[in-house]
Amino acid sequence: MGGKIVAGFFFVIVGFSSIFFFTGALILRISTQLFDPKLRILHLYTCFWASVYIWMMKCWKYEVKGKHNVKRGRTYVVVSNHQSQLDILVAFTCFFHFKWVSKIEVFSLPLIGWNMRLNKYIKLKRGDKKSISEMMDEAEKTLKSGSSVFIFPEGTRSETGVLRPFKPGAFVLAKKLKLPVLPIAINGTIHALPKYSINYHGVHHMVMEILKPIEYEEFKNMEIDEFADYVRTVIAKRVSAHNAGGYLNEKF
Secondary structure, three states: OOHHHHHHHHHHHHHHHHHHHHHHHHHHHHHHHHOOOOOOHHHHHHHHHHHHHHHHOEEEEEEEEOHHHHHOOOHHHHEOOOOOOOHHHHHHHOOOEEEEEEEEHHOOOOOHHHHHHHOOEEOOOOHHHHHHHHHHHHHHHHHHHEEEEEEOOOOOOOOOOEEEOOOEOOHOOOOHHOOOOEEEEEEHHHHHHOOOOOOOOEEEEEEEEEOOOHHHHHHHHOOOHHHHHHHHHHHHOOOOOHOOOOOOOOOO
C-alpha cells in the first residue's frame, strides 16, 4: 500500500508540474523556431523537464557513463535496450540532441504528448505497415537534417531484462545513410519500475552506459539481420539482468 501512495503522489506532481513545463515549452518553441530549426533548445529544455522527475525522487540513484562517446556535431542512430518507462527519463538526463521514435498513443497524452509533438519526435503505430513506412521516412529525413534518432529496437519493454530480438528498422537506416550506431545499455530501471507496474519499489541504482559508437566501416559488409544481432550482443554484454538470465519472473 505504501508503494502505491508514493507512486500516486509522484504522478500527481508530474501532472501538475507538466502544466507549468508545457507552458514554458510552448513559449520556447514560438520564440526560437526562426533560428533553431532542429529544435535543439527545446529538446534540451525537455531534457531538463524530464530530469527534474529523476532528481526529485531521491530513491532513484542514477548515473550516466560514457558521455565522452557522444561527439558534438555528429549524427547517430541511437539504440538501447528497454526495461522500463523510466528508461525514457534516464535517457533525457544525457542532455544530447536526438529525436525519439515513440508509439503514437503517447503523442495524444495531454501536456507530455503535446510537448513531443512540439519537438517533432517521430510517431509509430506498432504493427501497422503504413505507419512503420512513414516512421522510416520521417526518421531518414530527420537523420539527413543532422538530428540523431533514438530507437528502442526491441519494440517494447522486456518484462525480465533479457533482451528481445532487435527489429531491423534502426539498422536499415544506419546502413542506408552510412551513419554510426550509438549503442546504449540501461541497467536498474527494471528494478525501480518494472513493466506493468506503477508502484514505488524502494531505493534503486540506475545506470545508463553510452558505449563506443559502431562506425559504418565496421558493419558495411554485414546483412541487416547479422548487423542487428551484432549490436544486440554488444548491448547485452553490458546488461546485468540479461546476463543473469532475467530479473523478474512475475508481474507486479
